Amino acid sequence: MQALPAPGARPPPELDPNGRLPDVDVVIIGGGVNGTGVLRDLSLRGIKAALFERNDIAFGASGNSSGMIHGGPRYLTADPDVTYSSCLDSGHIQRIAPHLLFRIPFLMPVFRGNGVAARVALTAYDAFFSLYDRYQPLKRGKPHVRLTGDEIATLEPGLVGGVHGGVTFDEWGIDGARLCIANVSDARERGGQARTHTTVTQILRRDDGSAYGISYRDRLTGEVGRMTSRLVVNATGAWAPITTGLGGLLPDAARIRPGKGVHVFLDRRLTNYAIITSAVDGRQVFLMPWQNMSVLGTTDDDYYGDLDEVVASEDEVRYLFQAVEGVFPGIRSARAIGTWGGVRPTLWGFGVNEDALSREHQVVDHAAHGADGLYSMIGGKLASYRLFSEEMSDVVAARLDVRVACRTHVSPLPGGEQSVDPMRLVLDGGMEAVTAARLEYRHGGRSLRVLERMQRAPSEAAVVCTCEPVTEAEIRYVVDTELAVNVDDVSRRTRLGLGACGGMRCAARCGRIVADMTGRSPDDGRRMALQFLEGSARRRSAITGPEQARQEALGLAVIRAELGVAASSAGDFEND
Amino acid sequence: MTEGRAQPASVVVVGGGFAGVAAAWAAVRAGAHVTLLHASAGASAWYNGVADGPPLDAEALELAMRLGIAVSARPRPIATREGVIRSVIGRDRALLDLEPLAGLSVAVADVGRDDWDAALLARSYTESAWARRTRTEFVAVRVDALEEGFERRISAYDFGVELDVETRVHALANALRRADGAAKAWLLGPWLGVASDAAPQLAALLSRPVGEVSSAPGGVAGARFELRRDEVLRELGVVLRRAHVTSVESSAAGARLQLGDGSGLAADAVVLALGGVAAGGILLEREPASGRLGFALSLSADVPLKLDAEWLDAGSSVWGPSFVRKGLGALERVGVSADVRGRLSAARLFAAGDCVAGRPRTVLEALSAGLSAGRAAAGSAAGG
Numbered sequence: 001m002q003a004l005p006a007p008g009a010r011p012p013p014e015l016d017p018n019g020r021l022p023d024v025d026v027v028i029i030g031g032g033v034n035g036t037g038v039l040r041d042l043s044l045r046g047i048k049a050a051l052f053e054r055n056d057i058a059f060g061a062s063g064n065s066s067g068m069i070h071g072g073p074r075y076l077t078a079d080p081d082v083t084y085s086s087c088l089d090s091g092h093i094q095r096i097a098p099h100l101l102f103r104i105p106f107l108m109p110v111f112r113g114n115g116v117a118a119r120v121a122l123t124a125y126d127a128f129f130s131l132y133d134r135y136q137p138l139k140r141g142k143p144h145v146r147l148t149g150d151e152i153a154t155l156e157p158g159l160v161g162g163v164h165g166g167v168t169f170d171e172w173g174i175d176g177a178r179l180c181i182a183n184v185s186d187a188r189e190r191g192g193q194a195r196t197h198t199t200v201t202q203i204l205r206r207d208d209g210s211a212y213g214i215s216y217r218d219r220l221t222g223e224v225g226r227m228t229s230r231l232v233v234n235a236t237g238a239w240a241p242i243t244t245g246l247g248g249l250l251p252d253a254a255r256i257r258p259g260k261g262v263h264v265f266l267d268r269r270l271t272n273y274a275i276i277t278s279a280v281d282g283r284q285v286f287l288m289p290w291q292n293m294s295v296l297g298t299t300d301d302d303y304y305g306d307l308d309e310v311v312a313s314e315d316e317v318r319y320l321f322q323a324v325e326g327v328f329p330g331i332r333s334a335r336a337i338g339t340w341g342g343v344r345p346t347l348w349g350f351g352v353n354e355d356a357l358s359r360e361h362q363v364v365d366h367a368a369h370g371a372d373g374l375y376s377m378i379g380g381k382l383a384s385y386r387l388f389s390e391e392m393s394d395v396v397a398a399r400l401d402v403r404v405a406c407r408t409h410v411s412p413l414p415g416g417e418q419s420v421d422p423m424r425l426v427l428d429g430g431m432e433a434v435t436a437a438r439l440e441y442r443h444g445g446r447s448l449r450v451l452e453r454m455q456r457a458p459s460e461a462a463v464v465c466t467c468e469p470v471t472e473a474e475i476r477y478v479v480d481t482e483l484a485v486n487v488d489d490v491s492r493r494t495r496l497g498l499g500a501c502g503g504m505r506c507a508a509r510c511g512r513i514v515a516d517m518t519g520r521s522p523d524d525g526r527r528m529a530l531q532f533l534e535g536s537a538r539r540r541s542a543i544t545g546p547e548q549a550r551q552e553a554l555g556l557a558v559i560r561a562e563l564g565v566a567a568s569s570a571g572d573f574e575n576d
Numbered sequence: 577m578t579e580g581r582a583q584p585a586s587v588v589v590v591g592g593g594f595a596g597v598a599a600a601w602a603a604v605r606a607g608a609h610v611t612l613l614h615a616s617a618g619a620s621a622w623y624n625g626v627a628d629g630p631p632l633d634a635e636a637l638e639l640a641m642r643l644g645i646a647v648s649a650r651p652r653p654i655a656t657r658e659g660v661i662r663s664v665i666g667r668d669r670a671l672l673d674l675e676p677l678a679g680l681s682v683a684v685a686d687v688g689r690d691d692w693d694a695a696l697l698a699r700s701y702t703e704s705a706w707a708r709r710t711r712t713e714f715v716a717v718r719v720d721a722l723e724e725g726f727e728r729r730i731s732a733y734d735f736g737v738e739l740d741v742e743t744r745v746h747a748l749a750n751a752l753r754r755a756d757g758a759a760k761a762w763l764l765g766p767w768l769g770v771a772s773d774a775a776p777q778l779a780a781l782l783s784r785p786v787g788e789v790s791s792a793p794g795g796v797a798g799a800r801f802e803l804r805r806d807e808v809l810r811e812l813g814v815v816l817r818r819a820h821v822t823s824v825e826s827s828a829a830g831a832r833l834q835l836g837d838g839s840g841l842a843a844d845a846v847v848l849a850l851g852g853v854a855a856g857g858i859l860l861e862r863e864p865a866s867g868r869l870g871f872a873l874s875l876s877a878d879v880p881l882k883l884d885a886e887w888l889d890a891g892s893s894v895w896g897p898s899f900v901r902k903g904l905g906a907l908e909r910v911g912v913s914a915d916v917r918g919r920l921s922a923a924r925l926f927a928a929g930d931c932v933a934g935r936p937r938t939v940l941e942a943l944s945a946g947l948s949a950g951r952a953a954a955g956s957a958a959g960g
């Protein structure tokens with residue numbers, strides 16, 4: 001681990017090489033949870049920062065994780081300090097964004113098999129989670145419960161018979177994309193800047209090697225430009241080694257071991273508990289109720305493919321299904337409706353198998369590589385993003401001699417300032433109960449702003465995506481205030497089009513709305529809808545099974561019929 | 577089997593979509609006694625009101641008309657529910673034909689229903705290549721057409737049913753008149769009646785063109801098809817039964833069908849018009865214990881399936897085909913292998929429509945193929 005600068009460390013030059021004042025104090029590369037976390041932290045301290053995101057906010061691991069703010073029970077025996085700080089930070093996140101967290105009770109069943117082994121295993125789990133219980137109050141978690149086989153059969157009737165007993169423990173779930181958006185929104189309200197769909201193409205360095213800004217290219221308009229700064233933070237997760245390369249550093253300056261993980265999501269909540277079981281190779285996998293669906297995950301394999309195109313493969317999907325089939329046979333006839341995949345930016349450790357690699361994080365000071373003023377954030381977890389961002393921001397503040405303490409653990413995120421009873425949205429807005437509850441989940445107190453839109457323009461109360469559901473007002477709100485510029489972006493923020501119909505009913509309309517709001521043509525709107533539909537179809541192709549095949553075939557017919565794509569023999573006026 | 581007897585040949589058609597009704601029609605006209613069995617809604621009952629496909633012969637044209645489809649010699653423009661102007665050969669006659677409206681201003685009725693964003697749709701139509709070329713304009717006009725609050729949210733089908741009531745059609749005509757008496761033509765959402773012909777009635781009441789856009793799956797266009805199909809079959813004297821066929825066995829002597837309720841049925845020839853994956857005529861299965869892996873017909877028959885150039889016999893993966901490799905489009909390319917007259921390799925078995933591999937998935941294709949298969953089936957049954 002590199003030594004971090006002490007408070008009062010040598011400040012970076014005041015001026016850029018051309019003798020001009022830099023545009024901002026800090027440029028942050030990457031709009032995942034760590035980049036957005038730093039942007040918010042710096043903005044709260046009054047440090048002027050600008051974030052560049054190549055794709056969209058939460059496009060990478062942060063929007064494709066298992067969505068758990070866990071307390072790190074896996075570190076309990078090896079490194080209890082990690083468990084302590086994880087639980088503490090889980091508590092902080094819960095305080096600043098209470099609307100975004102939902103309780104997920106986990107269940108670890110123990111099967112009869114060899115009677116003695118089962119009893120021993122159960123006793124061991126019981127003891128282990130008694131230890132974990134000590135940390136639960138930090139995150140308002142409930143203590144674990146030891147259950148008998150009969151109790152489990154009642155509580156989770158879908159499990160196969162032969163359960164000897166089991167233990168439950170408490171964790172929190174979160175929508176990772178919403179967490180990133182909340183951080184960006186707060187930062188922007190406090191003067192921070194963020195540009196999405198804008199890739200950093202180069203890290204600018206002085207003759208002495210120090211970093212003084214970046215060059216960028218807007219991937220939608222092609223516009224290129226530069227932004228100068230006193231410090232540069234590389235928060236590009238699994239892309240980190242590529243990013244340091246943009247500054248002329250060797251990839252091992254920010255070395256990670258990229259671990260791909262995929263999830264399958266299934267229509268509806270199939271279980272009451274998140275059930276943990278073992279895959280054929282002994283790894284733990286889970287089937288968990290998450291928001292309004294079930295999530296099956298996850299895998300962990302070295303990945304050296306294209307980071308902008310991480311798609312679940314059939315092998316990965318089948319490995320997961322096979323793991324769960326044995327304990328929860330109903331999964332066979334459940335309807336898989338999508339997949340997501342991300343790459344973990346795990347700290348590098350050669351020769352260690354993927355699972356044993358630590359999920360710890362580290363700030364790398366590239367002064368050691370001749371690039372003073374450039375830092376990389378390596379590793380980390382959703383659950384520890386706030387802490388990691390605080391550590392990074394402390395370094396930045398020290399170098400810039402800004403003596404303002406971190407406030408990200410006490411200052412609420414947007415939506416967390418005020419709680420709103422979804423019933424109020426029903427009564428005041430005429431929304432249906434599910435629509436209101438889902439809206440409140442995503443926006444917390446800010447859902448009142450969406451409600452205001454509907455009251456101003458009643459037609460915006462129309463439900464566009466009926467699966468989730470998502471209203472026109474919410475689509476317009478996220479385009480107005482949350483940097484969404486296409487259908488994919490809207491989907492990432494609202495979960496539009498991710499339900500059982502695969503966007504067949506809502507993508508085109510969403511495209512019309514987004515095009516209208518961003519001054520683009522209806523044709524552009526249709527193109528972005530198709531881009532979304534094709535992308536999600538590609539992510540679904542690995543899971544197409546008996547229950548979903550008919551829907552897929554119907555979707556193909558609808559797209560051809562309504563959007564005139566691959567028009568039939570009769571020809572199409574749009575194409576002639 | 578029937579040779580030398582006065583009794584007409586018997587043909588059983590399995591499937592109640594465009595292909596099935598066409599096969600029944602042709603078999604009856606060829607002198608056969610026809611029973612049509614169908615399980616549940618297929619693609620035809622879910623279609624959008626647009627009929628693409630090859631040019632039709634006189635008989636097919638007659639049947640298309642009976643099913644409420646207006647077929648034109650040249651492609652003509654219609655508006656889809658998703659803001660596209662498409663050219664089509666055939667359309668449910670309630671769909672507004674835009675051809676005569678080129679160069680005019682078309683009013684798009686903004687009735688305040690949740691599923692109908694008239695303003696953005698009007699803009700989308702106006703900016704289409706066709707509208708720009710012909711200088712046609714679409715303008716959203718607010719119309720007070722909802723009588724109850726819930727009408728804002730009910731499905732297009734349910735709202736369409738309300739327009740089966742004559743007084744309601746008159747009320748809508750008045751509302752349109754009030755909203756803009758000078759509008760040259762009205763384009764409305766896909767809910768102009770199911771059993772009634774509300775579109776032509778409105779056009780007559782307002783003496784100007786009035787019509788709708790294409791339907792969403794489960795909308796009025798498919799429901800109209802089902803009503804008209806039943807009427808056509810009744811007039812033909814076809815025995816229409818709702819039943820799931822579980823198996824078909826055939827030999828040179830004839831065929832035997834097994835139904836879901838346990839009963840059986842004999843026939844001289846059988847036409848399979850089962851539809852594709854969207855209809856449930858072809859299933860994707862994963863039942864290792866029964867050997868059913870990958871694609872299978874919805875009934876058991878000695879008829880192999882084909883995907884692209886491959887026969888899908890015994891599987892090579894317990895999970896079925898790889899859609900990552902073949903693309904989801906495989907769901908529309910898979911089917912049985914029939915010749916141009918709809919003959920399958922098994923004796924006395926014929927097929928038509930979406931259940932046939934590698935054919936375009938269109939209404940007129942299903943209709944034409946259904947007629948050929950029906951004719952051929954009746955011919956074979958009569959001793960051919």
Ligand SMILES: Cc1cc2nc3c(=O)[nH]c(=O)nc-3n(C[C@H](O)[C@H](O)[C@H](O)COP(=O)(O)OP(=O)(O)OC[C@H]3O[C@@H](n4cnc5c(N)ncnc54)[C@H](O)[C@@H]3O)c2cc1C
Nearest residue numbers: 030032033034054060061062066068200237261381382383
């Ligand atoms: C399968 C899986 C499951 C996980 N489950 C959990 C969990 O349950 N709980 C938990 O706490 N953690 C979990 N994690 C870990 C956690 O998601 C990640 O550690 C965390 O999201 C990393 O955030 P990040 O901001 O560093 O990287 P990312 O979120 O990957 O963000 C990096 C961003 O940088 C952008 N970028 C790349 N290059 C450039 C460039 N040149 N210019 C501009 N932008 C660029 C990318 O587009 C991307 O958006 C999981 C991870 C995975 C993969």
Ligand SMILES: Cc1cc2nc3c(=O)[nH]c(=O)nc-3n(C[C@H](O)[C@H](O)[C@H](O)COP(=O)(O)OP(=O)(O)OC[C@H]3O[C@@H](n4cnc5c(N)ncnc54)[C@H](O)[C@@H]3O)c2cc1C
Nearest residue numbers: 591592593595615616618619620628821851855929930939
């Ligand atoms: C949403 C949508 C939009 C479309 N848009 C267009 C378009 O714009 N233009 C165009 O030309 N075409 C379009 N089509 C395609 C067109 O509708 C179909 O190609 C056509 O309807 C196929 O007719 P079919 O008779 O072959 O099959 P289907 O209509 O699918 O009929 C199959 C029948 O077989 C029955 N069946 C299956 N198995 C059994 C069994 N074991 N026992 C008993 N009965 C059984 C089913 O119940 C059903 O009645 C669209 C289709 C859909 C779904």
